[in-house]
Amino acid sequence: MTPVAYSFVRTFPREPARELCVDRHYLLCASAGALRLEAGGQSWLLPPARAALIEAGRAIRVSIPQPVTTASVLFDPAITPSPPAALTVFDLSPLARALLAECSEIKDPSQGYGVTLFTTLAAVTWRLAERPSPVVVPAGSSPELRRALLLTEERLGEQVRFEQIAELVGLAPRSLARRFADETRMTWRDVLRRMRVLRAIEELAAGDTPITRIAFAVGYTSLSAFNAAFRRLTGRTPTEYRSSFRP
Structure with missing residues (x-):
């Protein structure tokens, strides 16, 4: 059975801007530090308590102005709907943060509990993405x-x-x-x-x-x-x- 999603946590040093493009819908969150994201002629800052939802196959630019730890989830585009935009940045609700933390502990995302958890996270974050953050600069x-x-x-x-x-x-x-x-x-x-x-x-x-x-x-x-x-x-x-x- 194809997993609905994968979750992983990584720490990155300060880095200049580079292009990011993945073949899955990408939920990107900073749990410590901050990232800068650029797409479509606009730029966002991604500190903790905020998330970015990136559509599969869409290229964005990412820079790391300070060391950052990220919690990320890659969703299968064949199972989850397309995000509302190529890149959407929004505030995480307490429920979404709790689900994200729980997903990072899942060892086998293809089994019953993991599928339910990731599916719920997708439903919650896709809904939050309908209300994007106004904190954006051109x-x-x-x-x-x-x-x-x-x-x-x-x-x-x-x-x-x-x-x-x-x-x-x-x-x-x-x-x-x-x-x-x-x-x-x-x-x-x-x-x-x-x-x-x-x-x-x-x-x-x-x-x-x-x-x-x-x-x-x-x-x-x-x-x-x-x-x-x-x-x-x-x-x-x-x-x-x-x-x-x-x-």
Whole structure:
């Protein structure tokens, strides 16, 4: 009997971006650390308590900005339905996290209990994937915009100015603003806010650094402004978000 799915846990060192493509539907979760995923011109951060569902045969880019331990499940596409998108990132519910932990203990996934467990995990995570995370930033398509995004990300802790980024890219501010509007449907300021929140999530997942220090490190000059921006995008405070990483 063909197993419905396989589960495995692995630890990876820090790694640059590389392409990932597998022949099964891939449920990828970080149990410690964080990953960055890119597909379809968008980029996500995958800290603990969040999962990515990747459709079989779809290539995505994965980078590891810090050492990470992953818990993953490969589902047989002949037995499970196609995911709602090529790549979907979403928050794990307590039930999904408990099922994932139990699946990692299964020795024979082709037997009755294993089949039931993996089938239930698929049903739960496919349902969660219908509500993707809003914490996503554009990756850009043109070389100029991708460079502008990279330069912005490198300067998150500074009081970075749009005119400075445009000059470094070699475009007039008006031309670069049009690139952001055309390629991302967002303004540079909107992208900057999202980048700062994503970097903060990365720091929250990395350890117990005080939230005030994280706020200043990602470019905010007041804790209240940071908390407001964080809640606006994630629906939770930084403290609540960090608590979600813990079992």
